[in-house]
Amino acid sequence: MSIILPLRELKVGQKAKIHSVTASGELGRRIRDMGLISGAEIEITGRAPLRDPVALRLIGFTLSLRNNEADYITVELL
Amino acid sequence: MSRKLTVALAGNPNSGKTTAFNAITGARQHVGNYPGITVDKKQGSAFVDGREVQVIDLPGTYSLTAYTMEEVVARSVVADERPDMVIDVANAGALERNLYLAVQLMEMGAPLTIALNMMDEARKQGIRIDARKLQSLLGVPVVETVARTGEGIESLMLTAVANADRQAGKPWEPLTISYGPDLDPVLEEMVALINREQFLTDRYPARWVAIKYLENDEEIQRIGRPLGAVAAELEARAREVAEHLEATLKTYPEAVIADYRYGYISSILRQGVVSRLDALEDRLAVSDKIDQVLTHRMFGPLIMLGMLFLIYQVTFSIGEIPMGWVEAFFGWLNEAVSNILPDGMLKSLIVSGVIDGVGGVMGFVPLIMLMFMQIAFLEDSGYMARIAYMLDRVFRFFGLHGCSVMPFIVSGGIAGGCAVPGVMASRTLRSPKEKLATLLTAPFMACGAKLPVFLLIVGVFFEEHQAGVMFSLTLVGWVSALLVAKLLRSTVIRGEATPFVMELPPYRVPTFRGLMIHTWERTWQYIKKAGTVILAISILLWLAMTFPKLSVDQLATFETQRTEISAQLEAAKAEGKEIAKFEEKLTEVDNLESEEALRNSVAGRIGIAIEPLTKWAGFEWRTNIALVGGFAAKEVIVSTLGTAYSLGEVDVEEAQPLAERIANDPHWTPANAVSLLLFVLLYAPCFVTVVAIKQEAGSWGWAIFSTVFNTAFALALATAVYQLGSL
Numbered sequence: 127m128s129i130i131l132p133l134r135e136l137k138v139g140q141k142a143k144i145h146s147v148t149a150s151g152e153l154g155r156r157i158r159d160m161g162l163i164s165g166a167e168i169e170i171t172g173r174a175p176l177r178d179p180v181a182l183r184l185i186g187f188t189l190s191l192r193n194n195e196a197d198y199i200t201v202e203l204l
Numbered sequence: 205m206s207r208k209l210t211v212a213l214a215g216n217p218n219s220g221k222t223t224a225f226n227a228i229t230g231a232r233q234h235v236g237n238y239p240g241i242t243v244d245k246k247q248g249s250a251f252v253d254g255r256e257v258q259v260i261d262l263p264g265t266y267s268l269t270a271y272t273m274e275e276v277v278a279r280s281v282v283a284d285e286r287p288d289m290v291i292d293v294a295n296a297g298a299l300e301r302n303l304y305l306a307v308q309l310m311e312m313g314a315p316l317t318i319a320l321n322m323m324d325e326a327r328k329q330g331i332r333i334d335a336r337k338l339q340s341l342l343g344v345p346v347v348e349t350v351a352r353t354g355e356g357i358e359s360l361m362l363t364a365v366a367n368a369d370r371q372a373g374k375p376w377e378p379l380t381i382s383y384g385p386d387l388d389p390v391l392e393e394m395v396a397l398i399n400r401e402q403f404l405t406d407r408y409p410a411r412w413v414a415i416k417y418l419e420n421d422e423e424i425q426r427i428g429r430p431l432g433a434v435a436a437e438l439e440a441r442a443r444e445v446a447e448h449l450e451a452t453l454k455t456y457p458e459a460v461i462a463d464y465r466y467g468y469i470s471s472i473l474r475q476g477v478v479s480r481l482d483a484l485e486d487r488l489a490v491s492d493k494i495d496q497v498l499t500h501r502m503f504g505p506l507i508m509l510g511m512l513f514l515i516y517q518v519t520f521s522i523g524e525i526p527m528g529w530v531e532a533f534f535g536w537l538n539e540a541v542s543n544i545l546p547d548g549m550l551k552s553l554i555v556s557g558v559i560d561g562v563g564g565v566m567g568f569v570p571l572i573m574l575m576f577m578q579i580a581f582l583e584d585s586g587y588m589a590r591i592a593y594m595l596d597r598v599f600r601f602f603g604l605h606g607c608s609v610m611p612f613i614v615s616g617g618i619a620g621g622c623a624v625p626g627v628m629a630s631r632t633l634r635s636p637k638e639k640l641a642t643l644l645t646a647p648f649m650a651c652g653a654k655l656p657v658f659l660l661i662v663g664v665f666f667e668e669h670q671a672g673v674m675f676s677l678t679l680v681g682w683v684s685a686l687l688v689a690k691l692l693r694s695t696v697i698r699g700e701a702t703p704f705v706m707e708l709p710p711y712r713v714p715t716f717r718g719l720m721i722h723t724w725e726r727t728w729q730y731i732k733k734a735g736t737v738i739l740a741i742s743i744l745l746w747l748a749m750t751f752p753k754l755s756v757d758q759l760a761t762f763e764t765q766r767t768e769i770s771a772q773l774e775a776a777k778a779e780g781k782e783i784a785k786f787e788e789k790l791t792e793v794d795n796l797e798s799e800e801a802l803r804n805s806v807a808g809r810i811g812i813a814i815e816p817l818t819k820w821a822g823f824e825w826r827t828n829i830a831l832v833g834g835f836a837a838k839e840v841i842v843s844t845l846g847t848a849y850s851l852g853e854v855d856v857e858e859a860q861p862l863a864e865r866i867a868n869d870p871h872w873t874p875a876n877a878v879s880l881l882l883f884v885l886l887y888a889p890c891f892v893t894v895v896a897i898k899q900e901a902g903s904w905g906w907a908i909f910s911t912v913f914n915t916a917f918a919l920a921l922a923t924a925v926y927q928l929g930s931l
Contacts, residue, residue: 158462186298
């Protein structure tokens with residue numbers, strides 16, 4: 127049984143699988159439009175100079191989101 | 205039969221859609237705005253097999269929901285204009301996410317052709333795609349393309365046109381995806397209801413409408429409500445399902461729908477369509493390495509500052525050369541026309557009103573072109589997204605977005621910019637509220653036209669601390685912009701921060717052609733404006749500064765004085781005495797006349813009329829005229845001050861005599877000086893900027909708001925400072 131933790135706590139270079147996305151409304155839709163849905167595999171590729179936003183990699187592309195937006199996402203460490 | 209076909213180009217941002225559009229249409233394209241909003245409307249034409257095809261470039265979107273203006277536009281063009289064919293340009297390297305849009309287009313029933321773009325990059329990444337298989341599984345033609353080189357574009361267009369012919373006259377056939385045991389039964393009931401009541405069925409497929417109700421789509425709800433009870437019924441159904449899902453699975457219908465769409469896509473891709481050879485060099489790895497430096501905790505911001513400084517340098521050092529040519533041309537035109545036309549009103553109107561007015565605006569064209577070329581470079585290369593990424597945290601605090609930094613810098617964040625391209629650069633912001641806050645506050649920056657005024661006043665009153673004062677003014681510009689943005693965002697433009705879920709595209713070398721097209725599009729919009737609105741405004745201002753004229757009696761008085769002095773001058777000459785004194789007197793009369801004329805004109809009367817108000821900030825009527833004139837263009841302030849202080853024409857470059865005059869005028873104190881500096885920095889943007897604000901904000905309302913608000917804000921601050929300073 128693997129550990130479920132908030133996306134915010136991942137460190138640069140860590141890989142994880144998305145467990146759940148609890149955002150609704152505009153944010154929820156944007157997150158899903160980008161392919162951040164449960165089951166998707168991600169890797170943290172960087173953080174902005176002020177530690178926020180965070181950059182992460184999905185298959186084939188990189189995207190960024192803010193920490194408070196990442197709080198709607200929980201992941202499972204790979 | 206050779207009916208003219210319409211093809212719409214859809215696709216994700218960064219999928220190479222714009223490059224494909226350029227490749228398809230070549231030079232036969234034009235840009236405008238969709239009515240009432242600032243989303244670009246790009247159209248072009250192409251000849252395919254001798255047939256003319258009209259190509260519409262839809263705004264880049266990830267989806268067809270109705271959250272952004274781009275999405276609303278893309279959706280309504282497909283639904284209402286019913287193009288003969290929709291081409292979805294998909295990035296082959298990120299096929300899963302890119303097909304998400306394709307699936308939504310298919311659910312709308314739009315006739316579709318897919319362009320698998322960036323095949324070269326995908327191949328380099330070690331991705332193999334079986335296009336034939338994808339085509340047969342999706343039931344839609346798939347063509348491999350590399351838009352950057354033009355590879356496959358011809359075959360894409362031939363396929364799209366053939367496909368359009370095949371489907372011509374047939375009804376649209378929407379794709380049906382199963383949304384699972386929770387949603388499918390409800391969907392069916394809703395579809396039955398929609399079909400029975402013919403609810404919106406003339407525009408959209410029934411199942412699509414039902415899905416939109418489940419997705420809680422505000423646009424469809426808004427359209428549906430006036431149509432009566434059906435809408436309420438559909439909304440009630442959607443609510444029920446939502447509550448049920450929330451209670452049982454802790455999820456939302458929209459999330460379930462997205463999951464099933466992605467499920468549908470991956471079920472297709474898994475059937476041997478995509479295979480990855482991990483051994484090959486990943487192109488994104490290169491991008492990551494660059495990012496490790498360019499967005500590094502310490503070096504990142506430093507490199508960014510350097511980059512911004514460089515842009516500024518290039519624009520204003522190189523731009524000065526062609527700007528000189530343009531100015532020289534208008535100077536020549538001015539002289540040529542002056543020589544041809546006889547003295548009089550018509551000459552004054554054409555020379556001072558039209559040529560100087562439009563010339564002043566056209567003088568900016570080289571600067572704007574250079575600025576836009578560099579911005580286009582940053583955008584196309586992928587660096588712009590990184591700037592937004594690095595600065596988002598700071599700007600968010602003030603209710604702005606990471607993307608707001610560019611407009612600020614361009615407007616004069618480093619003193620000497622220009623608010624016109626700055627306001628136009630706010631177009632890179634996708635979120636309407638933050639964009640509005642950005643373009644309303646960008647004009648607070650210390651733009652190049654304000655500098656002569658600063659130099660003049662600072663030179664007179666703060667000779668010892670010139671650099672310090674100039675730097676403080678730049679800082680005051682930033683602080684005001686950020687604080688006012690914060691104020692606006694917590695009052696009139698209130699609203700949640702727009703999500704920062706943003707793609708960081710891989711770094712690329714922009715194509716020269718793309719840069720040129722981007723630069724020209726924006727520059728041309730600016731030139732068109734100069735030719736229309738600004739021409740009218742220049743004439744209006746000329747009228748205000750010219751009419752009403754002095755009465756015949758007043759003119760005669762000046763004429764008499766001149767004749768007297770001339771006679772004395774002649775006499776002095778004959779006696780071999782000093783004549784300089786008389787010449788001086790003669791100029792003085794001329795100056796007095798022009799001061800009287802100005803005082804008598806509409807602009808002068810306004811200056812006098814508002815004196816009771818502005819005296820609290822320490823400005824008397826002559827300063828007021830200059831400030832009113834400065835509304836046309838800030839450059840005018842110094843020369844108008846010169847005229848108003850009866851010095852005749854003052855060269856902006858050589859403000860010395862005016863400086864002396866001000867220094868010796870008992871009316872001027874350091875308190876006045878500071879209050880004027882602040883006022884000039886912060887009051888109403890110049891006309892050209894106001895027009896640009898109108899263009900970007902989509903309405904005159906915000907343009908007028910910025911004029912009134914900024915002036916009130918500046919006056920309040922100037923008054924406070926003057927009153928404190930005069931204690």
